[in-house]
Amino acid sequence: MAALCEAFTLCGLGPTGGVGLGSGLLALEPGADPDHVLLTDRGRTATLFKVSDQKPLGCWSVKHGQIITCPVVCNFETHEYIAVHDNKVLRIWKDKDVNLDKVFKATLSAEVYRIHSLPHAEPLVLFRGGGVRTLDVLLEAPQQEIENVISDEVIKWSEAFLEGQQPVLIFVTEKDGDFFVYIQKLKMRSLCKYKLEQQELSNPLCFTAYIKKQIITLLCLYSSNSVYKVLIPLQQNSEEEEQTLSKSLLLNLSISGSVLKGTSFVVLDKDHVAVLGSLAASGEESKECLTIWNTKFQTLQASKELPLGTSGQLWCYGEKFFFTHGKVLTVVIYKCETSSLAAAVGKLKDSQTSDLSSFVNWNTLGDEELLVSCQSQQSVALKSESKMMLRSKKSAVEDIQPDASTIGQFLLSIKDASTAAVEDELRQLLSKAQRPDFQAAIGCVISALINRCKADPMFYPRNFLVQMIQKRELSYSLCPDLMAVALEKKDVHLLQICLQRFPDIPEEITYACLKVFLSISDDYLERTDVDLESVISYIDIEPNNKEVKTEVVENGFSTELEEDGCDVTGMKETHMMDSVEFCPVGPQKAALLNAVLHSAYSETFLLPHLKDLPAQQAVLFLRYLHYLYVKCSEKINTTLPGVLSPTISQIMDWMCLLLDAHFTVMVMLPEAKRLLSSMHKFVRAQVRFYSELNKIEGSLQELQRIKCQKDSQAYSIEVLELI
């Protein structure tokens, strides 16, 4: 959880007290020491502060009539201060210098927008025309000509990073309501220009950016009170054509009805942003406040009201916020810890991110997030039909992230690659070493495969899916569509494995499986590959099979009508006797039904579905349950032999459930009558048998009691062995 801690005043900003002379601040830049900040006002003064001591260490002013136009920065390498006054005059000085008139001065040929100082690198000078020079190059020939790359666009914001050893400069320009993003890589001498996707009725107010793994994440605060995220890959072939950058919503600055009108914001870490703005509740006066937001959970984590008003500027260095509050420069220390879901629950939540987090593993968000956002951006790009974009994006990912992107890349390739290629990839994927988030990744892969299956009826990597389910601890919720697709394709083997392996199958799907299993003919099943382990030890496969088969052939009926056929032929009594001895379904079907019996369910949810089962199928299923029940009762321990074979309680539960669901139907159905009466006879016999057992138990108990009494006789001679 992020939290705002204590606040203190760094200095007064009034005309009487301290710096600024009432004209406000130009910028705040970090000093050479982590505890130092350089404050530049809109007049002619720059002040160096030691924050923890709340006192100024030095103050420098330019002459009257001159004005500092570019914030003073510190060259971290040389510990010199660099400033530009009157747009073109560059000054460089050190701590011990007092008078700025007497320090190094260079007059440049173009107007400077900003100087960016980077640790372990030469400062970069950005000119208003978009030209960039490192300071050393510039000082070699101060009067060198600076090109104008942005014609009549106006720079709104700029930022510099160090990626690897090379400095990267990003700046945003505006012209007639269009915003452009330029990425300048100095070593490569390359400049890329992008157009920022336009947003109706709102325009960006403030920008901030960070770089991670060769991707610049640009965050824009829009006047529509939202923060958008734009991903800009650094590896970009400089093409002449101007590319449009799509943006995705990161954060909606609204708190239960009231809206935060942000004026400036900073990024704290990958999940947190701080926004300075005014909170306007409907019908109330707006209050300015400083807020910290969690972008992962879309929650407001901390806020601080600023009743005296601010200048709308916010800086953040070293876990401290700096902003003007009334007539003072206030420092607020904050804490920002990794958020957990539990910590965020109970606060505001927004549904906008659902597209972001469809299969995000919370534990491994770091890389995964990038991958996911890449992908989502990908889909946006696809929609906008920019094929070029897609290709370049893909190549970028491939080149830069060989480790993290294998799965992401594969996910993409699943969409359109040939079946053989996909299977090849899958084989490779499975053979790779386990990663901690492999489970989640497999979930993504299966989801992607299923999506492809849905889209492309010819595509069905059955072997891989079977292998995955058998090997990994998957669950229904990890790949919800898998069983639906398998049902559609009538892949009974896959369904059987799912029923055996998944702990969380919804009753609806269980019912659907049952229905499919009952409806498929035994002929068809004989040709399919079904795991017969659960039936092999109590159904005599070969002879029974033949018998059923011959009968089917003779009668020309389907299996479900087999019993009717027998009834018609008039061998009623004998067959009823037989029907208990012989399995009413083929071994394959029996194995599948066993898988259904084995799966977990809740009666309340299963019963409504079970009512939809066609009567013929219900009778068949009941017949099979009856057969199992009789089989179970043959053994003294009432268990069926074999692995994964159903237990007597499972059989009884399903029997009751089925009778509950189809009671009226069973009563009406002529072919069910015999079955029911046979079942009744058997159950009655069982009840009688158990009541007999009850009696025996009583007598045995009495016997036990008598034995105890015998033990307490008054006198006996016994043998005691002591060792």
Add this chain to the structure above:
Amino acid sequence: MGEFEVHRVRFFGLVPAGVRCMAYQHRGCRLALARTDGAVEVYNFAANYFMEKAIPGHQARSVEALCWAAGERLFGAGLSGDITEYDLERLRPARTVDGFGGPIWSMAANNDGTRLAIGCEDGSVKLFQVVPGGVQFEKNLDRQKGRVLCLSWHPSGTHLAAGSINFIRVLDVRSGNELPQRGSKKRECVVWSIAFLSSGTVISSDSFGRVQFWDWERGTLQDSHTVSTSAVLSLAVSEEEDSIVVGTSAGATYQFQLLPVKAGGQEKRWVRTKPFQHHTHDVRAVVHTPTALISGGLDAQLVIRPLMEKVQKKGYDAVLRKFTFPHRRLVSCARKARLLLFQFSQHLELWRLGSTNKTGTPHSAPPHLQGPEHIYCSCVSPCGSWIAYSTASRFHLYRVQHEGDSISVKKVPGVPKLLLPAYQLQCASDSGRLFVASDRGSVHVVQLLEPGGCKHLHTICVWCCSGTREAVYLLASSADGNWLAAVSGDWEVHIYSLKHFKHHCTVPTYSCAVTALAIHPATNNLFISYSDQQLFEFSIPEKQYTAWSRMVQNSGLHKLWLERDSPITHIAFNPKNTSQILLHDVYMLCVLDKSLPLPDNNTLLVNQSTLKQLSEPARRRQLHAFKICKKFQPLLFADLLDERCLVTVERPAVDISAELPPPVQQKKFGT
């Protein structure tokens, strides 16, 4: 070690008498307990709750109340109408004073033990002063109708609370005036027990199952708890007056505690906190010691339930104790004649053991006793032809003649006039002499003469040399007839030479009570067991502890052995193997083999069943000195008849409860 032929006897029909009342002496950590047959026992809590003294009862002497007063003097009062002071050295009633108020139902001593108040049948409360040499009548307080069933002194000694049927009265001790009566009821309500707290609260328990708290000055009821549907018979308050314990006629006990209504608050209320159900019958007496709740019931059980929050460390005191049987040997065995003599409170039974080769049934020939006095001790000679017993005032000797299966018992005339009572009787192994333990540490030696006579030979007296006034309560004589060991009530073990009838030596004093002792027939080593479960072996000829005993003390006994519940009450030796000793307590029988190594705390103490499963070499490695058998429970007596023959006398708890009157009917689910 081998097999034993065990004569397993379960026909000893002993029914211990129920507990009637108790009194706890805080300073000496002693509990006095009176049973319904008038017997009084003193348990020493400092010596592992050993039953230190026992004064047998008397038909005419029932004890309704016990009090410790004036230090360590014990007073009892009962329905005979007398106040009795007990002589705890000579273990008999010392003096009796008539209360002149009819049967006495209750008695209470004030806080400093200088005054006794008795509540009588005629409704009077009388005060007695405790003076050296007895009690002296002081005054009568106002008399009311109805017997005074319970009494309690205010801790300051100025007021008395008295409970009778339908009334609770508070009496001013100085004026003798009575304060207004409290609590009159339409239905007859018996106030069974009462307690007067220093805060002025009177707590009463009554036959309606209520525990009530009264303000004595205003006579108002402050609080009432119904704890039972049957009567609440007994009540006791802790010394700090923040906890009480009550006992009900349904066998349950409950603890009440004075607890703050809110944590840290000032206002306190009495709250029923812990229920216990240790008894099957009436709980007639309860005592609240600083660390335990003690209850005694008509089912003869004495239950000591430690309050775990008050017990500092986990040890002997932190375990629930239940005592049903006396810590005395009530059975004596004639080894040669294979006879058992059972001692009941008022009669004896003589039984012959059967044998495996002929189907002879054991039979009994109880000598008929006359008189109201209960038996102190009894013994049968090893040859089986002499039986002796003693009551408080008489010593009897019988000559038993066996003619085939029939037995004739003839009283021996001219029994010497001895100082009575006898506390222990022991026959010499050759049946030629009888040793009679008497008070002041003296032992009489009586010669038994054929065909049926006796002669007083000598009286050995240590009083002259050690000055003890305590009675001898245990005796052991050596097989060769040379030595006699005697333990007196101050736990000193004296050894006498019978050749010269003089004191031989004294075993070094040990700070615990002796529970059993015996002299080894071959080595003349005296084997002693103490109530803290320690075992010592003392060589009489060498007048010092044996090497084995020193070794035991150095290495220490097994933890589980030391944590056992009940004391060893009998020691016997294997006549053929000098290293084997038979010991037993109520729950186990142990053959101690001195030739084997002692078990340390990491080894299994009770390992017989484990050993049975092992192979011979593995078994040999696992063997240790203590061969414990827990098959026979509760075990009242065990002895070695010969090398391979054991006799055990059990008294199953089921058999006792079958002879008790039916308890208060309680509705149980499903019955």
